[in-house]
Amino acid sequence: MFLNPPFGPGVERWFSKLYQERSAGRTTEAIVLWKSATETAAWKTLTAISCRVCFPSARIRFVGPAGYEGPGPTFSPALFYVGERPERFERAFAGIGAVWVVPGK
Numbered sequence: 096m097f098l099n100p101p102f103g104p105g106v107e108r109w110f111s112k113l114y115q116e117r118s119a120g121r122t123t124e125a126i127v128l129w130k131s132a133t134e135t136a137a138w139k140t141l142t143a144i145s146c147r148v149c150f151p152s153a154r155i156r157f158v159g160p161a162g163y164e165g166p167g168p169t170f171s172p173a174l175f176y177v178g179e180r181p182e183r184f185e186r187a188f189a190g191i192g193a194v195w196v197v198p199g200k
Contacts (some may be wrong), residue, residue: 099127105190130171141175147197149195154170
């Protein structure tokens with residue numbers, strides 16, 4: 096599953112729901128796009144359930160349904176991996192930036 100949640104108030108509910116679904120075994124893998132905001136509750140929840148984080152070396156560009164590239168985000172993104180196959184995530188994302196092991200995972 097790939098998650099690009101809304102960036103704003105209430106996003107912590109999205110990540111808490113992911114935590115619950117993962118704990119219940121209904122979500123086996125997920126990649127979450129989120130900003131590098133280490134001081135937020137959302138960051139703390141994501142790092143509690145993730146085993147890897149990729150920090151892209153450039154801003155991510157979004158492509159719309161018609162194939163046109165839109166403006167990139169105004170923040171530095173991070174991609175979090177939740178699941179049991181971290182080596183697969185590392186291989187897939189190592190080309191776009193540094194992949195870090197979440198401490199304790």
